[in-house]
Each structure stands twice: as C-alpha cells, then as structure tokens.
Amino acid sequence: MAKLKVGVLASGGGSNLQAIIDRSLAGEIDVEVAVVISDVATAHALERARRAGIPAVHVPPGRFRTKLEPEIEERYVETLERYGIDVIALAGFMRILHDEFLARYSGRIVNVHPSLLPSFPGLAAQRQAFEYGVRWTGATVHFVDAGVDTGPIIVQAVVPVRDDDTAETLAARVLDEEHRIYPEALQLIAEGRVHVAGRRVAIAERPEPREPETAPAAQEGKDAGR
Numbered sequence: 610m611a612k613l614k615v616g617v618l619a620s621g622g623g624s625n626l627q628a629i630i631d632r633s634l635a636g637e638i639d640v641e642v643a644v645v646i647s648d649v650a651t652a653h654a655l656e657r658a659r660r661a662g663i664p665a666v667h668v669p670p671g672r673f674r675t676k677l678e679p680e681i682e683e684r685y686v687e688t689l690e691r692y693g694i695d696v697i698a699l700a701g702f703m704r705i706l707h708d709e710f711l712a713r714y715s716g717r718i719v720n721v722h723p724s725l726l727p728s729f730p731g732l733a734a735q736r737q738a739f740e741y742g743v744r745w746t747g748a749t750v751h752f753v754d755a756g757v758d759t760g761p762i763i764v765q766a767v768v769p770v771r772d773d774d775t776a777e778t779l780a781a782r783v784l785d786e787e788h789r790i791y792p793e794a795l796q797l798i799a800e801g802r803v804h805v806a807g808r809r810v811a812i813a814e815r816p817e818p819r820e821p822e823t824a825p826a827a828q829e830g831k832d833a834g835r
C-alpha cells in the first residue's frame with residue numbers, strides 16, 4: 610500500500626509526533642512523516658524529526674500571538690506542498706489556522722485533543738476535566754474545522770479519573786491514550802476507511818484478506834510431475 614504522506618505541525622515537545630514516527634518506522638502504520646514544521650525554533654518536536662532523519666522546518670509565526678500572518682501561512686503551504694503531503698497532523702500546534710488554509714486542505718487536517726470532545730475544548734483540557742470532577746475523560750482525534758476543537762470526531766479513547774489522581778497524573782494517562790489513538794487514526798485514513806458525512810465519521814470495515822492465489826503454471830507443473 611502506498612504510504613500516507615503526513616506533514617506534522619507542532620509547537621512543543623512533540624511526544625505525539627514521536628508516537629507517529631515510532632509506529633511508522635516500525636512499519637506498523639502505512640504512514641510516512643514527510644515533514645515537520647514548527648512556529649517555535651526551539652520546539653523539541655523539530656529535534657525529534659531531525660533525529661529520525663525527517664525534514665524539520667522552522668517557520669517563524671510573524672507578529673500575531675495566536676495565529677499566523679497570511680503571508681506566513683503561505684510559507685506553510687509552500688513547505689507542505691514541497692513535500693507532497695496528503696494529510697496535515699496537528700500535534701500540539703498552538704496557532705489558529707485561517708479559513709483559506711482550512712479550505713485548501715478541507716478534510717485533510719487532523720488534530721489530537723486531550724479530552725472527550727465536545728467536553729473541555731481549548732487549553733489545559735486535562736486540568737479542566739480534573740477540576741470539573743468528571744469520572745471519565747479521554748482523548749480525541751478529530752478533523753479540523755474553523756472552530757476550536759469542533760471538527761468531526763474520528764477516534765476517541767476513554768480514561769477513568771481515579772480518586773487519587775492529580776491533574777498531572779491524569780494528563781499523563783490521557784497522553785498515553787493520545788499516543789495510541791493518533792497513529793491508529795492516521796492508519797484508518799491511510800487505509801481509506803474514514804468517511805465524513807456532516808458531523809459524523811463512519812469507519813469502514815477492514816476488507817477481508819484475499820485468499821492467496823495459486824499460480825496456475827506452478828500448479829500444472831506440480832501435477833505433471835506426479
């Protein structure tokens with residue numbers, strides 16, 4: 610199967626990026642991380658990419674705090690195009706993307722969020738869930754639309770909140786689930802099994818493995834020798 614070429618945008622530590630890299634280098638998912646772009650020069654995500662031999666590109670964000678300047682966003686597009694990406698995976702990318710960017714890559718941008726959306730969108734979702742007192746939280750991989758963490762949901766994982774949890778211990782267990790489901794969601798996309806209909810995402814069954822075909826010539830040869 611041809612590999613799904615993924616461009617990862619990350620602003621921070623890049624542990625989700627690492628999970629995707631590890632599973633792809635192990636041959637467990639049909640995904641190739643083709644380029645990693647960061648708005649932060651010192652982001653450890655860039656270092657992780659370099660160590661894995663993946664092009665790591667720093668594109669400074671410009672003068673805004675929470676979004677990219679339009680001309681800068683164009684540089685993101687140029688870089689993603691240069692590496693021929695099929696899908697963009699946001700992994701701790703701390704900038705809002707403009708409508709033109711979203712329209713250009715409509716249905717091809719995914720994000721991981723550390724809560725069971727639609728609960729607790731936005732920043733510090735694990736702490737929000739902890740302080741609210743929910744008994745269950747989790748992680749979500751979703752398509753990106755113009756809202757904050759509002760796009761159609763592809764995969765979710767549930768994490769119980771324990772009585773002795775702190776916001777930090779809870780966040781660590783949520784992160785483990787992010788690392789598990791993000792590569793899996795990308796694999797579903799790579800297999801062409803993800804279909805969006807409005808807000809709902811349907812995951813097609815995995816096709817039955819085909820019976821190995823017996824080469825007629827070899828078979829005939831065997832029979833003749835009997």
Ligand code: GRF
Nearest residue numbers: 622623624625701721722723
């Ligand atoms: C993750 O918790 C992700 O859900 C959120 O940002 C964090 C990024 O962590 N969007 P990392 O950089 O992948 O370690």
